[in-house]
Amino acid sequence: MQSSGDTPGKDVKSDLAPTDDFETLKYQLLGPSLTKAGQDSVDQQKVGLVVSEVIYNASKGSKFFNHEQDRDRNLTLKIERILKQKARLETLDLSHDLRRADEYLAELELSRDLSQHIIHVDCDAFFAAVEELDRPELKTVPMAVGKGVLTTCNYVARKFGIRSGMASFVAKKLCPQLVLLPQNYEKYTEKAKEMRTIMAEYDPLFESASIDEAYLNITAYCDENQLNPEEAVQRMRAEILETTQVSVSAGIAANAKIAKICSNINKPNGQFRVPNERTAIMEFMRELPVRKVNGVGRVFERELESIGVKKCGEIFPQRALLTKLFGEKAFQFLAQCYLGLGRTKIEPVETHERKSVSTETTFHELGDKEALRAKLWWAAQELEKDLARTQFKGRTLALKVKLHTFEVLTRQTAPSRAVSRAQDLYSFALPMLAKLEKDIPGLELRLLGLRCSNLVSTQKAGINFFGAITNPKPETKVTDEATVNAESNHEIDAEEAFEAAARQEAQEEMNDLEQLSQDASLVPTTPQREESVATEDPPLWDCPICGRPQSADDRTFNEHVDFCLSKRTIREAVQATEETEVAPNPPPTRKRKVPSQSGALEDDPKQKRLFFQ
DNA sequence: GCGGATCAC
DNA sequence: TATGGTGATCCGC
Numbered sequence: 001m002q003s004s005g006d007t008p009g010k011d012v013k014s015d016l017a018p019t020d021d022f023e024t025l026k027y028q029l030l031g032p033s034l035t036k037a038g039q040d041s042v043d044q045q046k047v048g049l050v051v052s053e054v055i056y057n058a059s060k061g062s063k064f065f066n067h068e069q070d071r072d073r074n075l076t077l078k079i080e081r082i083l084k085q086k087a088r089l090e091t092l093d094l095s096h097d098l099r100r101a102d103e104y105l106a107e108l109e110l111s112r113d114l115s116q117h118i119i120h121v122d123c124d125a126f127f128a129a130v131e132e133l134d135r136p137e138l139k140t141v142p143m144a145v146g147k148g149v150l151t152t153c154n155y156v157a158r159k160f161g162i163r164s165g166m167a168s169f170v171a172k173k174l175c176p177q178l179v180l181l182p183q184n185y186e187k188y189t190e191k192a193k194e195m196r197t198i199m200a201e202y203d204p205l206f207e208s209a210s211i212d213e214a215y216l217n218i219t220a221y222c223d224e225n226q227l228n229p230e231e232a233v234q235r236m237r238a239e240i241l242e243t244t245q246v247s248v249s250a251g252i253a254a255n256a257k258i259a260k261i262c263s264n265i266n267k268p269n270g271q272f273r274v275p276n277e278r279t280a281i282m283e284f285m286r287e288l289p290v291r292k293v294n295g296v297g298r299v300f301e302r303e304l305e306s307i308g309v310k311k312c313g314e315i316f317p318q319r320a321l322l323t324k325l326f327g328e329k330a331f332q333f334l335a336q337c338y339l340g341l342g343r344t345k346i347e348p349v350e351t352h353e354r355k356s357v358s359t360e361t362t363f364h365e366l367g368d369k370e371a372l373r374a375k376l377w378w379a380a381q382e383l384e385k386d387l388a389r390t391q392f393k394g395r396t397l398a399l400k401v402k403l404h405t406f407e408v409l410t411r412q413t414a415p416s417r418a419v420s421r422a423q424d425l426y427s428f429a430l431p432m433l434a435k436l437e438k439d440i441p442g443l444e445l446r447l448l449g450l451r452c453s454n455l456v457s458t459q460k461a462g463i464n465f466f467g468a469i470t471n472p473k474p475e476t477k478v479t480d481e482a483t484v485n486a487e488s489n490h491e492i493d494a495e496e497a498f499e500a501a502a503r504q505e506a507q508e509e510m511n512d513l514e515q516l517s518q519d520a521s522l523v524p525t526t527p528q529r530e531e532s533v534a535t536e537d538p539p540l541w542d543c544p545i546c547g548r549p550q551s552a553d554d555r556t557f558n559e560h561v562d563f564c565l566s567k568r569t570i571r572e573a574v575q576a577t578e579e580t581e582v583a584p585n586p587p588p589t590r591k592r593k594v595p596s597q598s599g600a601l602e603d604d605p606k607q608k609r610l611f612f613q
Numbered sequence: 614g615c616g617g618a619t620c621a622c
Numbered sequence: 623t624a625t626g627g628t629g630a631t632c633c634g635c
Contacts, residue, residue, distance in 0.1 A: 058624090169623080
């Protein structure tokens with residue numbers, strides 16, 4: 001964290017940066033928070049060395065540590081390959097690559113837009129700050145929120161080297177008197193809502209980047225109120241502090257990328273601006289460590305450092321090599337970093353399109369097949385809830401596991417139809433788990449999760465974000481009738497079920513076509529149809545564990561499955577599942593339309609963070 | 614299209 | 623004793 005007395009934008013390289021193999025591992029173990037924010041004052045750097053030692057010793061010998069060590073070794077090997085490649089490239093004629101790079105830079109320069117005032121607002125130690133409102137006595141003692149791993153800590157705790165993302169037992173070693181509070185997400189969401197109300201006054205189309213961060217375009221506000229951007233932001237921050245009692249920091253710049261960097265410079269309760277002038281921006285970037293840029297993590301930082309790029313200004317001399325060393329996207333990203341370019345388009349998060357829904361959970365190491373199935377069933381139920389909440393089904397289902405060694409594996413499958421219900425999720429996921437068990441003898445897991453992607457909306461008609469009324473489908477009525485029918489008739493009529501399934505396939509095909517014709521830039525999620533799952537399922541559901549039909553009532557069904565899991569009928573279930581033929585009907589290959597992305601001026605090429613409420 | 618890896622919060 | 627959950631993107635194959 002930067003104290004307000006430091007020189008903004010002129011952070012020197014942290015003394016924590018690695019120098020040899022042990023150092024790189026220690027650096028890795030520090031976690032993203034300590035390495036990203038940087039230890040800017042001399043005092044903090046000294047603390048950092050001690051912290052590094054404590055974390056190292058606390059972790060040494062654990063499976064987590066060994067895994068980190070493996071990763072660190074692999075990265076070191078990768079860097080060796082990068083350096084070898086660099087040496088080889090430098091013996092060649094690079095004039096072509098150089099010209100290409102310069103052409104791209106020139107092209108980017110033409111796109112530079114200095115007309116907008118973009119700000120990034122970031123709450124100071126948000127969760128901790130909200131907790132302190134309820135318990136003011138906590139303001140003066142080291143305190144953190146989260147168990148197992150800390151999500152936030154207050155500024156008192158940070159003096160001890162405690163950071164978000166840190167294991168709580170490590171934090172306790174650094175500071176035994178640390179007060180740990182459980183998360184209260186509803187409370188934070190409520191407070192965040194208060195803050196958004198105020199931000200909306202400054203930009204009604206502001207963009208929530210996460211629960212405690214937002215981007216605003218205040219160009220219009222400044223014009224209308226005859227204020228310069230700094231005054232406007234002062235006013236907004238004061239207003240937020242006044243009404244919510246939570247302080248925020250802000251960055252002001254010509255684009256989102258720089259604004260984001262700036263919001264960290266005078267944290268907490270401060271703001272910083274880079275003027276909308278090319279030379280000021282270039283100077284600011286020249287001395288800025290690449291690690292400060294959103295999208296450059298610990299790995300990329302080390303890779304860049306190995307070729308002599310620590311600051312954004314050092315990107316330029318290497319421009320001819322970057323594509324071949326790191327790929328086209330990385331080159332484009334770095335080119336934007338060098339020039340200080342970023343996106344100026346700020347839009348409500350509701351206009352973004354969700355691409356996946358997932359759930360995962362960590363537990364004590366587990367090798368027992370039955371217990372793993374219970375976890376899988378639990379995950380399936382959780383995902384069902386989340387899919388219902390977000391109103392999606394998935395055409396692709398992925399299983400994620402973390403071995404006891406911390407190694408992560410994923411396996412995915414494309415079910416014959418979009419899935420959303422727990423027993424479907426379970427049925428399609430179980431073969432993947434069974435195969436892993438077969439391929440990895442003595443499989444022991446510490447995490448298991450499920451993810452749906454290739455989403456299909458099940459959203460009902462309503463009013464979308466722009467106030468346009470979206471049409472319900474006439475077919476809705478038909479499916480409703482079928483639903484009623486199915487519910488009133490407990491006999492399974494195979495023919496009727498078949499027809500219903502056929503109708504649904506046809507409907508989905510229609511929806512696909514409709515969706516392709518929609519303007520995805522205006523309609524965030526195209527309503528498709530009423531839930532018609534009942535038409536494709538008989539009133540009795542087959543228990544995924546024992547295979548016997550059970551009441552389709554959700555609660556009764558789930559109770560049965562839980563009971564069944566406890567009855568050790570797993571072996572038969574695995575066999576049944578392995579023998580069960582996964583319906584071979586290929587899903588439609590058409591994809592949903594994705595909002596066009598220029599790619600040239602994305603805030604961050606690797607990701608677009610969304611916040612869904 | 615799949616699986617691994619990286620990144621952010 | 624002990625190191626999270628959700629979502630996104632990129633790369634190599």
